[in-house]
Amino acid sequence: MLLLLLLFFFFVQKSPLKGVQENNAHIQLLFLILLSPLNFNRAFLFTSKDQQCLTLAENTKTAVIFRRTNAVLYEKRIYLLECKEGKGVHYRGTEAKTQKGVPCQKWADTVPHKPNYTPEKYPNAGLEENYCRNPDGDERGPWCYTTDPATRFDYCNIPECEECMHCSGENYHGVVATTTSGLECQRWDSQQPHSHGYLPENFPEKDLKMNYCRNPDGEPRPWCFTTSLTKRWEYCDIPRCTTPPPAPAPGRQCLSGRGEDYQGTISVTESGNTCQHWSSQSPHRHARTPENYPCKNLEENYCRNPDGEKMPWCYTTNKTARWEYCTIPSCDGSKPEAPAVDVPEQAQISEDCYQGNGVTYRGTASFTLTGKKCQAWSSMSPHRHNKTADQYPNADLRQNYCRNPDADSRPWCYTTDPSVRWEYCNLKRCDSRVPVTLPKPPQTTLELNPDCINGNGKDYRGTVAKTTRGRTCQEWSSQKPHSHDYFTPMTHPEAGLDKNYCRNPDGDVNGPWCYTTDPRKAWEYCDIPKCPPAQYECGKSKFRPKLCAQRIVAGCISHPHSWPWQISLRTSYGLHFCGGTLIDPQWVLTAAHCLEKSSRPSAYKVYLGLHRERASEASVQKRDVEKLFKEPHRADIALLKLRSPAIINNHVIPVCLPKENAVLGGREECYVTGWGDTKGTGGDGLLKETGFPVIENKICNRPEFLNGRVKKHELCAGNIHGGTDSCQGDSGGPLVCLDQDRFVQHGVTSWGLGCAQPMKPGVYVRVSNYIPWIESIMENN
Structure with missing residues (x-):
């Protein structure tokens, strides 16, 4: 061990490599050292920022390891493999039941069986917990003492570590780490050079270890992301095994779970279309063939689920419907779920x-x-x-x-x-x-003490009715003692010209004023103090959101004001045409294509605090736009600076922004909101919401979905089978995901092919890619 360390330090001092190559060389050598048989640590963390290593006694097979930011975890291969070589003497996996499914007894226990092989007697045999091992070199492979008093020991069913694959390689656990063209695979727990959603912690059952080729998403064979900047992912060249595949579980004639073991003969989709034969390429060409998926029982034109979809499906013989789900009776006798019906009047009490x-x-x-x-x-x-x-x-x-x-x-x-x-x-x-009642939100400081102003006080709606010199204000509807034609409740219905309260209907920079009851003084400013800075927590609504994820087309009507960062972007005369998100009291995030009609800030208005599109609520705030900024490299994202900050209260709260370059897992449930086109599904004029999963770009770019159109600075989200989506009028609005107890905006609604169409999920600009740009614009303006 000492000799290896000396070699390592010599290499560090003498290496001719520079920059990234030098770091990689150091890591690789340290990796070899730590994974040598002389070292008893199972893993280490390498932090690129500190250039430090932390050795670990555990690994992800035996414990949940919490990692540091910007740290990469390296683990000993021997502790990760769930397969054996030869007799399996060196097997160190975590299988803990016999071939008959009986749980193993711990090697250190003496009940129900007193063992001959114990950790004390055989310290190098890996006799930990109750894992299957082969301390005596048994020809039949790993075994264990059982927890059944009637059976002292039995053998375990540990597969051979063959560098070949059965079926489509979905259960391949080998160590091939290069693609068909010879490119080295990128580690699954790394986001460099390609960011992705296949995070090992989100796919624990897929064995996404190191940089080994795997098949976590129903491809015809294993693949990996590559270390080449020009090739995001590629298949791996793994031969088919010559030995027969493991015997499949007995097929079902009914639906259980996702129906991956369904082997019935239903061949009609839920809309009544006849299924196309799996071996046929007409009328739809596809890769889900019996040759590519040899173990999925793709017989005739029967409904099947070869790739882990929501339920069994098939390609159809209808040229206008590429594929559809099938209606399969459930094994437990329950009826299929009916689409959710959302009634506007129920939105507040459901x-x-x-x-x-x-x-x-x-x-x-x-x-x-x-x-x-x-x-x-x-x-x-x-x-x-x-x-x-x-x-x-x-x-x-x-x-x-x-x-x-x-x-x-x-x-x-x-x-x-x-x-x-x-x-x-x-x-x-x-x-x-x-x-059932919704919780009443706590009153904010502003609502407990409304007699203060923000900015120039144009939104002031308090009850002060005296000027700075103590004069009583004249009622706005009165013409005595001072006659005036312009500032009346009729001419300015939205200015709050109630009774004789101080107001600022013309946006005077010096604040609220009023006509006075003194015939000698026509008008005078009012002495109203400035409001203290609003205290708020981003991404936390005062009203519980519905979080509708059943069925913004066909979504649910939101609980009023449960998405307080949602804004309505309007023309200068008040017509809604896009959405947006409040990210700071004076800043709004939206889509750049929403600003194509004009480059003049005066062409736009921002409405906040509304639930109804017609903006009839007393909580509505209206703001002019002072400046607008489009992303300089033509990404579909833009910032608007409001002429005056929004008043933060129960109805208006900024959303949280993600960390720079944060990546969502491929199964994350997120939500979109908007007043967009509902395509006749109801709820027009009210804010609607829908929840659906993020879809990894690799999936979204498949030919049957968006066919390579999605760029790396964008992300996909939606229901692959359609039914819910953002639509015209939702553009620029937020895609938010819940992180612990607050909502974080990960996407800006950008584009899509139609609305809520099957296989055509929505596309959103990935906000985490633009955090430096957003921060720079806000700091410098």
Whole structure:
């Protein structure tokens, strides 16, 4: 070991490499040192900023390792492989049950069996926990003592580490790390040179280790992102195994989970179209062929799910409908969920509920009683668990929705808070007679003390009615003692010219004023103090959002003012045409294409604090635009500086911005809002919302989706099967995602092919790519 360290330091001093190449060479050598048989650490973290390494006794197979920012985790290959070479003497994986499914006894335990092989007697045999091992070199491979008193020991079913693949390589666990053209693979936990959504912590079941070729998304064979700047991803050249594939689980004639094991003979889609044969390329050409997916039972034209879709589907014989889902009867006898019906009058009082103990609950609530966001059932981060869709196929463990798979007293979920493993969900029983009301938001300082002004006080609506010299104000509707034709409630209906209160209808830079009741003094300014700076937390609404994720086309009508950062971008005469987001009291983020009609700031107005498009609420604030800034490299993102800051209150609150270059996981649930075209689905004139997952660009750029149109500074989000989407009039609006207890804007609504069309998700500018530009504009202007 000492000799290896000396060699390492010699290399650091003498290496002729410079810059990045030098760093990579150092990392590779240290990697070899730490992964040598002489070293007992399983992993190390390398931080590029500090150029430091931290050795670790655990790895991600045995513990949840919390990583530092800008740190890359390197792990010993031997502890990551879930396969064996030869007899498996060196197997160090985490399989802990026998070939018959019986849990293993811990090697250090003496009950129910007193072992001959213990960690003390065989310290180098890896006898940890209850993992399968082969301390005696048994010809049949790894084994363990069992927890069954009647069976002392049994062998484990550990596959061979073959550098070949069965089926489409979805279960390939080998160590090939180069593509078909010879490019080196990029590490899955790295975002350089290609940012992506295939984060190992979001796909714990896909074995995304190191930079090994894998197939996490239903491709015909394993692939990887490459280290080449000009090639984002490429397939890997892994031969098919000559040995037969593992025996598949018995097929079902009904729908369980996503229906990946469905082997029935239904061949008609949910809209009545006949399915195209999988082996046919007419009328639709495709890659889901029996040759590319040899283990998926793609017989005839039967509905199947070869690539992990939402449910079984097929290509259709209808030239105008490329593919559609199929209606398959459920194995548990439940009926398919009906589309959600949203009635405007119910928007303020709707409440999800459950029957009995909630075992049959299939709603979309995803927050706990204390407001924590639920962890996805398919994720093992931050909490590892066994409540997965595979283990509980009839529990509908989709996304991070509240469920009750183990027949507890009510629906629950694991939380995204590392310090709280699980909690019950914020749901009521359907038979509860407790009236449902939205929580009343706490009053802000401004609402408790309205007699102060922000800026020039144009929005002042307090009740001061005396001038600075103590004169009483004349009523605005009166013509005595001073006759005036212009500033009246009739000529300025939106200026708040009530009674004789001080106002600023003409935007006087010196603040509110009034006509006086003194015949000798026509008008005078009022002495109203400035309001203190508003205290607020970005991304936190005072009104609970609905978080509609069922079915802005066909979305749900939002709870009024539950998205207080949403703004309406309007023409100078008040016509809504785009959305936008308040990111600071004086700054709005929107799409650059919304500003194509004019480069003059005076051509635009910003409305804040509204729920109804006609802006009839008393909470509405209107602002002129002082400056506008388009992103200099023609990305579809722009900033607007308001002439005066917005008043922050219960109805107007800025959203949070993401960290620079932050990347969303490919399964993140996010929300869009807007007053855009609803295509006849109802809710016109009211703010609507819909929730759907982010789609990794690699998927979104497939030929059947957006066919390579999505650029790396953009992201996709939507339901692949259509039904919900942003639309005309929503452009420039926010795509926000919940991070712990606040909303962060990750996207600006940019473009799409139609609205809510199948296989045509919406495209959004990736806000995290433009944080330096946003900060620079705001600081310098």
